[in-house]
Every structure is written in structure tokens, then in C-alpha cells.
Amino acid sequence: MNKRLFVLLVVLMSLSLIGIIFVQAYFINKTVANEEERFTANVKRALTYTSNQVADIEYKKYVRELDELLAKSKDPDSTDFRSITVYKQDDNTNQIIIYNTGILEENFKVPSLIDISLDSLNFSKFTGKTTTQIFDNNGLDNDFNNRKSNLEKVFSMDKLQRAAFEEQYREEIKNTPIRKRVSKRMLERFLKKKLREDEIDIDFEFAVYHKDLATKVQSDNFEQELNPTIGVPIFLDRNDESEYRLYINFPERKKFILSSIIGMTMLSVVFTLIIIIAYASALYQLIKQRQISEIKTDFINNMTHEFKTPIATINLALDAIKNPKIISDEDKVKRYLKMIKDENKRMHAQVENVLRISKLEKNELNISKDRVKLHDLIEDAVTHIELIVEDRRGYINTHLDATKSSVLANETHFTNVIVNILDNAVKYSNKEPKIDVFTENAGNNILLKIKDQGNGMSKAVQKKVFEKFYREHTGDVHNVKGHGLGLAYVKRIVDDHQGHVTVESEKGKGSTFIIKLPLIS
Numbered sequence: 001m002n003k004r005l006f007v008l009l010v011v012l013m014s015l016s017l018i019g020i021i022f023v024q025a026y027f028i029n030k031t032v033a034n035e036e037e038r039f040t041a042n043v044k045r046a047l048t049y050t051s052n053q054v055a056d057i058e059y060k061k062y063v064r065e066l067d068e069l070l071a072k073s074k075d076p077d078s079t080d081f082r083s084i085t086v087y088k089q090d091d092n093t094n095q096i097i098i099y100n101t102g103i104l105e106e107n108f109k110v111p112s113l114i115d116i117s118l119d120s121l122n123f124s125k126f127t128g129k130t131t132t133q134i135f136d137n138n139g140l141d142n143d144f145n146n147r148k149s150n151l152e153k154v155f156s157m158d159k160l161q162r163a164a165f166e167e168q169y170r171e172e173i174k175n176t177p178i179r180k181r182v183s184k185r186m187l188e189r190f191l192k193k194k195l196r197e198d199e200i201d202i203d204f205e206f207a208v209y210h211k212d213l214a215t216k217v218q219s220d221n222f223e224q225e226l227n228p229t230i231g232v233p234i235f236l237d238r239n240d241e242s243e244y245r246l247y248i249n250f251p252e253r254k255k256f257i258l259s260s261i262i263g264m265t266m267l268s269v270v271f272t273l274i275i276i277i278a279y280a281s282a283l284y285q286l287i288k289q290r291q292i293s294e295i296k297t298d299f300i301n302n303m304t305h306e307f308k309t310p311i312a313t314i315n316l317a318l319d320a321i322k323n324p325k326i327i328s329d330e331d332k333v334k335r336y337l338k339m340i341k342d343e344n345k346r347m348h349a350q351v352e353n354v355l356r357i358s359k360l361e362k363n364e365l366n367i368s369k370d371r372v373k374l375h376d377l378i379e380d381a382v383t384h385i386e387l388i389v390e391d392r393r394g395y396i397n398t399h400l401d402a403t404k405s406s407v408l409a410n411e412t413h414f415t416n417v418i419v420n421i422l423d424n425a426v427k428y429s430n431k432e433p434k435i436d437v438f439t440e441n442a443g444n445n446i447l448l449k450i451k452d453q454g455n456g457m458s459k460a461v462q463k464k465v466f467e468k469f470y471r472e473h474t475g476d477v478h479n480v481k482g483h484g485l486g487l488a489y490v491k492r493i494v495d496d497h498q499g500h501v502t503v504e505s506e507k508g509k510g511s512t513f514i515i516k517l518p519l520i521s
Helices: 003-070 158-173 184-197 253-322 330-361 374-391 411-427 458-464 484-498
Strands: 078-090 093-109 121-138 145-156 205-210 213-218 230-235 244-249 372-373 393-398 405-410 434-442 445-452 500-506 510-518
Touching: 003 244, 003 253, 003 393, 184 205, 184 213, 205 330, 205 445, 244 372, 253 330, 372 374, 372 411, 374 393, 374 411, 374 445, 393 510, 405 411, 405 510, 411 484, 411 510, 434 510, 458 500, 484 500
Parallel strands: 393 434
Antiparallel strands: 078 093, 093 121, 121 145, 205 213, 205 244, 230 244, 372 405, 434 445, 445 510, 500 510
């Protein structure tokens, strides 16, 4: 994949993911705000309901007590009658119609129902009377003896009476202490009833305030400073105003609101996490595939380079054998045939190394293990590599200090493990290779340390050095022969032996490979 296209793809995916997260956060925040508004509206509705119910109960109680007093006082203390008469002449029917409307006001003096300091209060009862009379008009002035009909109706003046009564009631009741008008228990009952109807079933605190001062009508733990505190006026006058306000707050308001959306929020968070994990996995796979692509390209280049030399050698040897002067020389023919065989073995060994790693990954390689001395395997591996070390004027020293070295291992494969590490120590030393091999016992384990003074490696390389096909880039990928399989093979074999392999290294100061294996008794 083109590098620019890869970067563009990663940027677009990242922006999409960030956008999804922001949208989810916006909707969660919006949902919380909507729940806050709905909660506040329900609470205000409960407060208004309570305020109306309390005022209505107080008014009905007052009316009931007044009716009882009026029933005891049969005769009014004074009466007053007012009326108005209207005359109308109908020319079509030659009749005169007289309309008469009158109001009877009966005044009673009754004991005060609220303010005991007053001896009595005045109460007015109104009764209405209407009369309609029709006379024939005979042309005689002021002669109303010829009456054709008379309609009389008596009715109660409820609206007028109620208006006068309410005016009087409000004037008398407004100076009454609030504790005598409403109880804490009544407020709590109405509030709880209405809140439960709106599915708000949590603890609350309430209080009645008079001109911003607390009254005795309040719950035990009410705190006006607790935000948000919601309030409405209570005991309204005829102008819908009041000096009293009923307040309520909820100590666990935030918890209740969040609990109402916790299901949706958790689903949103879970799905967002799934998207993030999927994105991270996809991004990881993209980067991994890109790295594998680069590694495989290097591997193919290195393998091509590795095969090119033996193939060229074989071709040259074959051309030489074809030469009439050479073909007659048996010693030279044998020499060239040996070269062909050696190069063929070299190519075969490389192919086997690739196949061996493949089989290890598929668990198809059968590794039988026997009791062996690790020191014997080390000495055998050293003999494979010491001629190359001596040829480059270096040294390889062994310090086999472990008193116990018996392990359960496959002799061939584990010897190859040690050879591969030693071979790397030689290949990655620009100067003469200097190698030391140590062993020591650590509890029920034996430690094998192979230390060189070569090029070393960075921390980033140490993390990847045991990965298949990985090779450190040093400008020319072919400056050191190989195809990134040696240390991958080492790790797979050591793991199969229930061991552990690590590397300690510093750039320019060499590396130390440490293998830890369990001992057997």
C-alpha cells in the first residue's frame, strides 16, 4: 500500500472515530439536559398541585364553618333592598312591559373564624329577585290595571356573594400565622402523592418561606443553599401574588436523573468501546500487514541474494567441467563437483530453515527430548563456529560454572539454537568477534548467557528481534547475510523446551542473550 494512501486512510479513520465519540458525548449530554428539564417540570407541577390543594382545603374549611354559624343565626341583623324598574312600550302589540330587578342584602354578625382577637365579623348574604309585568295600553295615562301576565323569579346571588366573601376571607386570613394555615404533614402527603404519580420516588426536603425568611413549616433537613432548589408561591391573593413560597430540593437529584438514563448511556459507552477496539484492531492489523509486507520484501531480497551466489558458483563449476582441458583432469572435476554439492547443501539448508519455522508455527514439527548435558551441547556448538571466529582473529571463551547442567532437550535442535546465537554474534561484529559463554545455576534452573562485544541493538530492535522475518535495517539490507529466521527459530525451540529467552543490549556495546531452562534431577 502506498505510504500516502496509508496515512490518509489512518487519518480518515481517526477523524471518523473522534466524530463518533463526540456525537455520542453530545447526545448523552443532551439526554441528561432533557431529563433535568423534565424532572424540574414534574417537580413544579407537584408544587403547584400541592399549593392549590392546601389553599382549596383551607377555603373549604372556612366556608363549612361559616355555613354552620349562619345556620345557627336564623335572622339577619340588618337588611337592605335595592331595586331598579324599567318601563318599555311595545307599539307592535300595543303593550307596556315593566321590568323590575332587586337585590336583598342580609347582614349577619358572626364570631371570627380565624382571628380570635376580633369579637365578630360581618357577613353579607345576597338574594336576587326579578319581576316582569305586561299591561294592555288602552290609551289611558298611568292606567296599569289591565295586567295580562306577571312573572316573578327569586334566585341566590352566588357570584356576588362569593366575590364579597372571598374578599373578606382573604383580608382576614392573610394575617394568620402560616403554621396555623398548613401543617408539615399535609405538605409532605400532597408532594409525595403527586411526585409518585410522575415516578419520582426519592427522598426530598421542603420548606415554606415568608419574604425569604424560613418559617417553622419545613422538613428536618431542608437546606435552601442546596442547588437546585425549586419553589412556587403558595396562598395566592386576588392578584395571584403571595408573600409565601413553597420550596423543595432533592439531595439525590443527580443520581436519580443519571439512573434514568444509565441503561442507554451504558449501551452507548459499550458500543463506542467496541468501535474503538475494532478501530484499534484494524489499525494494528494495517500497520502489522504493512510491516509484514516490508519484512517479506526484505526477506525475498535477502533470499534472492543468498541463492544468487550458490547458483552462480554452480553455473561456473558446470561451465568449467564442460571445458575439454578440465574434464580430462579428474582431480579438478572432483573439486568442482564438491563445490556444486556444497553449494547445493547450502541452498537446501536455507530452504529447510524456512520450512522448519513454518512447521513449528503449525505445530507439525515433532521434537523428541532426551536427558542431555547442556555443557556438552555448548561445547558442540562452539566447535561449529570457532573456526570462523579464529579466521576473523577473534575469540570465543566458555565459562561453564553451573554445577548442574542436565536438561530435557532435543540435542539437534538445541545445538542449532546455540549455533544461531553464536553465528549472530559473529555476523554482527564489525571488528574481530569477541564472545564469552557463561552458565550458572539459579534455583531449579540453569542460565546460559552468550555475550558479545559487537554492534549491539536499540531498545526498539530488542522488542522485535525474535519476530519472524525481522531484520534491523542498516542502510543496505544485504550487508549481513540472513533472512530474519534464526532468532525466531531460537525462541520457538526454547519455548517448546519450557524455557525463556531474553536479550540485553546497548547500541555499540554488544549484546547478551540469556536462556533459562528447567533442570531435571
